[in-house]
Amino acid sequence: MSDEFHRIRRLPPYVFAEVNKAKAAARARGEDIIDLGMGNPDSPTPPHIVQKLVETVADPRSHRYSVSRGIPGLRRALAGYYDRRFSVKLDPETEVVATLGSKEGLANLSAAITSPGDTILVPNPSYPIHQFGFIIAGASVRSIPAEPGEEMLRALDRAVRHSVPKPTALIVNFPSNPTSFLADLDFYKEIVAFARREEIWILSDLAYAEIYFGDLVPPSILQVPGAKDVAVEFTSLSKTYSMAGWRMGFAAGNPRLINALTRIKSYLDYGAFTPIQVAAVAALAGPQDCVAEMRALYKERRDVLIRGLSAAGWNVPSPQGSMFAWAPIPDRFAHLGSVGFSKLLLEKAGVAVAPGLGFGEYGEGFVRIGLVENTQRLRQATRAIRQFLQSHNGGEAPAGSAGASTLEAVS
Structure with missing residues (x-):
């Protein structure tokens, strides 16, 4: 009897498993992780x-x-x-x-x-x-x-x-x-x-x-x-x-x-x-003022994130829509792949992002960054990323960072 059912066999392993495991371990150690990986709105419902x-x-x-x-x-x-x-x-x-x-x-x-x-x-x-x-x-x-x-x-x-x-x-x-x-x-x-x-x-x-x-x-x-x-x-x-x-x-x-x-x-x-x-x-x-306020909030966060990353030496295109920035991995880290770079960013900067590989083969070489924290936390994240980029010039990925071929589900 096969170990997996037919339809399950067509679903590849979960790309985020390693990043999520590392994130959970860091939090268990009491580390402050700024999670920009999942597109989970943090604002209250109106x-x-x-x-x-x-x-x-x-x-x-x-x-x-x-x-x-x-x-x-x-x-x-x-x-x-x-x-x-x-x-x-x-x-x-x-x-x-x-x-x-x-x-x-x-x-x-x-x-x-x-x-x-x-x-x-x-x-x-x-x-x-x-x-x-x-x-x-x-x-x-x-x-x-x-x-x-x-x-x-x-x-x-x-x-x-x-x-x-x-x-x-x-x-x-x-x-x-x-x-x-x-x-x-x-x-x-x-x-x-x-x-x-x-x-x-x-x-x-x-x-x-x-x-x-x-x-x-x-x-x-x-x-x-x-x-x-x-x-x-x-x-x-x-x-x-x-x-x-x-x-x-x-x-x-x-x-x-x-x-x-x-x-x-x-x-x-x-x-x-x-x-x-x-x-x-x-x-x-009902009233739609809340929608305009939400849009302004994400725009402010986008600007803080993109400016902060630019100051850190990471040039990321400024998104014109959605609640995400699609960021090319800095050249000196490209050999790590998106999963390896995401794990390194988590380990060295305390910032969680989504590996681009999770969104398909041609997402490799990118990470997705969610605008899901307030501006103070985003500034904290970009400062930590700046320190990481200034002190680290590539090298090997953290242990166990080989990525799977794609992602089962991500918000």
Whole structure:
């Protein structure tokens, strides 16, 4: 009998295992570790959302089974958000379904639309569920460049001409995790035209839609005329409203894909706890000052981090969106790889980051740094990194730092 089940065999070892083990050991020794590795918002959920949750929990009727596809008011609130933010009209009955965070929705839609052996096009590097949702469902993944532009479009054309079987779906994610790339509406028009011509589904992950810092305000792919013929988009309240642990997200767009996701979810869950769904309505339909405040907070943190790293001699591109900086490993540490460098940074500077290898083969050579600590802690982190870089000129990685090929799951 095999040691592992078939689908488990397709999941590689967890890249972060060594870094997490080292982080836990350091904390057990009483060391102060500044954890910038996980995209876990540290700000409190806005009070009016919490108050709505508390108010609803007090009603015993809200403790019953909920609605898998989302209570009607929640689906209407999401449609209202799309109308206000993107001028996109959605039918709450046929074009919207609530999910337990965007991750669950992506995984279950992958299962709903995938046949064994299907070919799926996924940016590399990218958030792990983008590829592993389909791998678990039995598909094969073909990597494409992660940056929106001509190179990605050429790769899509090659994939259609040379993949057997022909690709059935394409993942896009802008602002992206981990690279923080942004796409404009013209690029989405190209992608939609390609997908309609080649009869390929598009799954767009828009979880970071409200975290942007420059002139480009992230659009929705559904703004493109005809996009609903081929596309579904996932959004989340996790980052926008600091509700990561609440597990509340949505899928919107093509009615056939929404129906497929709704149907498979009906066999798997009864939906989020009703008070969470009611509180999510308060988030989407209530005051939005908290969103602007959240955006300003991340921008301030970004500026502190990038300035501090620059002063330390580590030149990292300033992200224009998302809550991450995608940092190339300094040249003299490149031979260590992203896992070895992450472990060394943890050991010598007390700063935890995410190894780029965890996001795919082409993430090697980078680390992801989360804007998930206050500015005082970020300044402390960059000072420690500066001391480390000034006193260390490369060398061997800490013991046991050989990385695995990719990552099972990371937030």
